[in-house]
Amino acid sequence: MTRLAGSLIGFSFIVASALALVLPRIAGAAGLLAAVCAVLAAGTLAALVVASGKAVRLLSGAALGAAACGLPLLAVAAGGAASPPALLLAALVIEPLWAERGRGGLLASGAAVIAGALSMTAAVLLVDAGPVHGWYWLPVIAYLLGVAARMNFSPAAPIPAAPEIDLLAASGIVALRLSDNGDVANVHGGARPVFGVADDMLLGSGFFDRILVGDRVAYLCALQDAKAGSGATGTQIRVRVAGQSAADAPAYRLFDIRFLVSETDVLFATARASVEAERLKGELEQAEHRCEAIGVARNRMLASVSHELRTPLNAIIGFSDMLLMGLFGSLRDERQREYITLVRDSGDHLLGVVNSILDVSKIESGAYSITPEAFPLTEVLAMTSSMMAGHAQAKNVSVHTEVEQSALELVADRRAVQQMMINLVSNAIKFTPNGGAVTIRAAASHGWLRLSVTDTGIGMAANDLQRIGEPFTQIQNDYTRQSDGAGLGLSLVKGLAALHDGTVEITSAPGVGTCVTIMLPLDGPKAGGEAGARLIPFGAKSTREGTDGGFRKTA
Numbered sequence: 001m002t003r004l005a006g007s008l009i010g011f012s013f014i015v016a017s018a019l020a021l022v023l024p025r026i027a028g029a030a031g032l033l034a035a036v037c038a039v040l041a042a043g044t045l046a047a048l049v050v051a052s053g054k055a056v057r058l059l060s061g062a063a064l065g066a067a068a069c070g071l072p073l074l075a076v077a078a079g080g081a082a083s084p085p086a087l088l089l090a091a092l093v094i095e096p097l098w099a100e101r102g103r104g105g106l107l108a109s110g111a112a113v114i115a116g117a118l119s120m121t122a123a124v125l126l127v128d129a130g131p132v133h134g135w136y137w138l139p140v141i142a143y144l145l146g147v148a149a150r151m152n153f154s155p156a157a158p159i160p161a162a163p164e165i166d167l168l169a170a171s172g173i174v175a176l177r178l179s180d181n182g183d184v185a186n187v188h189g190g191a192r193p194v195f196g197v198a199d200d201m202l203l204g205s206g207f208f209d210r211i212l213v214g215d216r217v218a219y220l221c222a223l224q225d226a227k228a229g230s231g232a233t234g235t236q237i238r239v240r241v242a243g244q245s246a247a248d249a250p251a252y253r254l255f256d257i258r259f260l261v262s263e264t265d266v267l268f269a270t271a272r273a274s275v276e277a278e279r280l281k282g283e284l285e286q287a288e289h290r291c292e293a294i295g296v297a298r299n300r301m302l303a304s305v306s307h308e309l310r311t312p313l314n315a316i317i318g319f320s321d322m323l324l325m326g327l328f329g330s331l332r333d334e335r336q337r338e339y340i341t342l343v344r345d346s347g348d349h350l351l352g353v354v355n356s357i358l359d360v361s362k363i364e365s366g367a368y369s370i371t372p373e374a375f376p377l378t379e380v381l382a383m384t385s386s387m388m389a390g391h392a393q394a395k396n397v398s399v400h401t402e403v404e405q406s407a408l409e410l411v412a413d414r415r416a417v418q419q420m421m422i423n424l425v426s427n428a429i430k431f432t433p434n435g436g437a438v439t440i441r442a443a444a445s446h447g448w449l450r451l452s453v454t455d456t457g458i459g460m461a462a463n464d465l466q467r468i469g470e471p472f473t474q475i476q477n478d479y480t481r482q483s484d485g486a487g488l489g490l491s492l493v494k495g496l497a498a499l500h501d502g503t504v505e506i507t508s509a510p511g512v513g514t515c516v517t518i519m520l521p522l523d524g525p526k527a528g529g530e531a532g533a534r535l536i537p538f539g540a541k542s543t544r545e546g547t548d549g550g551f552r553k554t555a
Contacts, residue, residue, distance in 0.1 A: 014088070014146070015039050015067075015074070017139045042066075061108075068092055068115035075120070084136040092116050094147060176207060178267040182223055183208075194273060196242030212238040212252050219257065226259035226267065234258035236274060254281070299361040306354045306361075313351045320344035356488040359419075363495035370413035370499050372524040377410045377417075377442055377449075378403055384421040384440070388429060396434045399425065406444040411524035416496045421451070423489040424516050428455035431514070444522055452517040460508040493518065501525040 016039045075086035096108035174194050177186040184207045187199040195202070195210070202210075211219055215237040222235040238252040254274040261267055322328065323340050331337045362368035381401050392399050410417065421440070428438040436456040443450045493516070494504045500520050508514040 072120035407442040424453040432457035
């Protein structure tokens with residue numbers, strides 16, 4: 001394609017110069033100017049269309065037909081078959097073979113010769129031969145010099161042999177010879193079966209332009225490593241491939257690119273479609289879609305089951321309270337009161353689990369809405385301490401609250417913040433042995449509120465910290481087996497913090513204790529209310545070791 005564009009531009013200038021010598025006698029100055037401008041404009045426009053890759057066959061055939069009809073007329077007007085411009089008829093053979101090597105160029109040149117012979121016969125009958133002048137040799141000499149230059153500096157010279165790779169025997173591989181600046185100087189192996197385009201479309205910067213923008217940096221880095229002498233280097237890139245037919249849209253396919261410098265310091269790049277990688281990528285996408293579908297079905301099932309459980313649980317708890325209060329008569333046996341109390345407590349616990357499942361499902365599915373408002377943080381912390389006082393007293397665990405002056409007010413969903421603090425303090429008390437301590441701290445700086453709950457409990461190891469925070473995930477050891485729970489507390493905290501554009505950080509060490517820190521924006525999330533409802537994935541984050549020997553996880 002590059003050779004064809006060069007032929008169109010170069011030959012149009014040769015024909016224009018020949019017309020400038022011949023036409024003044026026939027058409028005058030005005031006709032000469034019009035003819036020269038028309039030839040130059042047509043040649044330039046045709047070259048631009050060819051460079052765009054559109055209608056190349058049609059345009060090349062039209063240009064060859066115009067030359068087969070026009071050159072005989074020019075030769076006869078310049079003096080006949082014996083005049084110097086008649087030698088330009090050799091272009092009907094040279095240019096098709098130059099633009100397209102092989103059978104196509106040979107057929108085109110044969111057809112052009114036949115059309116040129118017929119045009120010459122007609123021109124002899126229609127046009128009177130003019131005198132022959134010596135300066136008619138100028139365009140002929142210019143054309144012959146151009147042909148000689150193209151033969152000496154052909155971009156289609158054979159690729160030197162590279163002993164490191166067998167370019168000829170490689171099946172499904174396109175070999176590219178690169179110039180010093182990284183442009184493609186030659187293509188070997190056939191680009192059309194692999195990329196769906198002619199070889200000329202990859203010359204120059206054509207191959208680089210077809211690489212996906214996001215993969216160009218990796219391509220250039222591998223190319224630079226090869227030029228620096230790092231040996232055979234390679235990478236995987238996505239390259240735009242044309243469809244099998246004109247109706248098919250182009251698509252990007254994954255290719256293995258390998259750079260190699262031969263013994264003659266010639267830089268090569270081989271491109272082969274990564275079929276296995278594309279197959280695995282497709283299977284991965286299908287697996288991800290199946291997982292998403294399973295997750296949606298699970299959330300719907302949990303929400304449906306949870307709703308069905310809440311109604312009978314509320315009835316069980318309500319009737320249990322009525323029996324304990326003696327509204328329909330006193331209980332004669334103390335064991336009756338004990339059993340009814342167990343029923344009510346079990347119902348309360350199960351209702352709490354069901355509500356937690358619903359909240360987790362709503363957060364993960366994007367159906368949980370928050371309503372940010374300004375409220376005193378001290379009220380939320382005081383209510384948390386009051387609600388957890390009985391639990392802490394039963395385990396002989398002290399609960400302390402430290403609030404700095406800068407953290408007196410917060411813009412957030414009050415119910416969500418209350419739920420986060422209750423879950424964290426409840427977990428801290430649950431996993432702190434008798435006689436331990438739990439500390440709630442609140443401080444603000446640089447527009448962020450830092451809420452932390454620290455305990456002197458059992459702590460967690462690195463492998464446990466990696467899994468904590470996932471729904472229904474619990475640490476299994478002798479101590480935790482004594483405590484109830486469904487493993488949803490930290491999941492809720494993480495999801496609610498994410499809805500507020502906040503983060504959760506857990507620092508822990510076995511036998512030392514655990515510190516859970518929530519970072520929330522003081523001015524509230526960027527999108528509040530219904531706009532704040534969005535998908536919050538519960539993916540596990542990696543852990544890192546702290547300077548104190550503990551481990552830290554941020555979500």
